[in-house]
């Protein structure tokens with residue numbers, strides 16, 4: 001049950017360097033930006049860092065700029081509302097504004113940041129409730145038992161942990177070939193989205209490539225898919241305030257009536273956004289229509305290994321992929 005938060009020391013640096021110094025000084029320092037994921041952990045008293053570094057007030061981390069290649073650079077602490085309302089984002093990369101607009105509620109989008117959204121932790125009910133599972137450095141998975149509540153969990157790439165990515169905007173980052181700019185030990189490095197999101201086989205205790213002390217500075221989206229055809233759809237139990245059961249993100253370029261190229265990514269089905277490369281191969285060069293949709297349904301969920309209560313995600317995933325392709329007709 002949610003409770004009063006534990007005591008911690010709160011620091012509010014006004015520069016990236018100041019934040020980096022604090023993270024270097026305190027071993028268990030925890031970054032908050034909008035804090036909409038973090039405060040849940042604290043109120044449940046499952047995570048109790050003694051030092052919290054609030055980077056929400058660092059001006060240099062916020063804002064959206066055009067880049068020379070027709071893309072955008074989005075500061076990590078830019079709020080989801082600012083991403084949704086920014087005309088450059090909605091003109092060039094509507095799939096990002098659409099997916100950001102489906103996160104939680106207006107209040108959460110007003111405070112929650114794009115960097116926090118793609119770096120948030122999983123929502124597995126057992127892990128979030130403090131069960132000592134593999135992800136929490138214990139020795140079992142409570143969600144992968146015959147009677148476990150696992151309708152929200154993974155269909156693919158399970159490696160001890162069956163938790164899924166909860167982020168609505170993470171699939172857009174993969175589809176758009178974005179890269180994450182990270183300050184690590186005084187240097188700025190760029191990590192492609194395809195490597196930013198990590199599965200349990202790489203590190204079961206983390207969802208992203210961020211290591212302790214790292215600060216996500218911003219997200220670079222190249223112009224590659226600017227103003228192409230974009231599609232986003234999220235299926236959830238409720239229309240608002242709810243995480244995706246499955247989501248689909250697609251960007252596509254047309255040559256006349258045919259699909260010249262496409263990237264399709266599914267959320268909610270594995271620990272990382274799942275790129276549907278088989279679907280992309282099937283639709284490339286084809287004129288979208290009922291026959292192509294049938295093929296898409298056949299390959300979209302190939303390799304899925306459902307748990308006891310998440311079989312429904314398979315037809316859902318297939319339908320969402322087919323609907324994305326139908327949007328191109």
Ligand SMILES: Cc1cc2nc3c(=O)[nH]c(=O)nc-3n(C[C@H](O)[C@H](O)[C@H](O)COP(=O)(O)OP(=O)(O)OC[C@H]3O[C@@H](n4cnc5c(N)ncnc54)[C@H](O)[C@@H]3O)c2cc1C
Nearest residue numbers: 033034035036037038104112113116117119167168216242
């Ligand atoms: C009721 C409710 C409903 C929600 N529904 C949805 C939903 O439908 N879809 C969805 O996608 N999300 C949802 N969320 C999750 C989350 O609140 C939002 O995604 C929000 O965008 C998180 O951003 P934040 O800045 O508030 O995160 P924070 O809590 O500040 O940060 C999240 C994590 O990222 C790390 N972090 C943040 N910024 C940086 C940075 N710059 N550098 C390094 N590390 C960083 C933090 O240390 C923390 O671990 C929901 C949350 C709640 C409480």
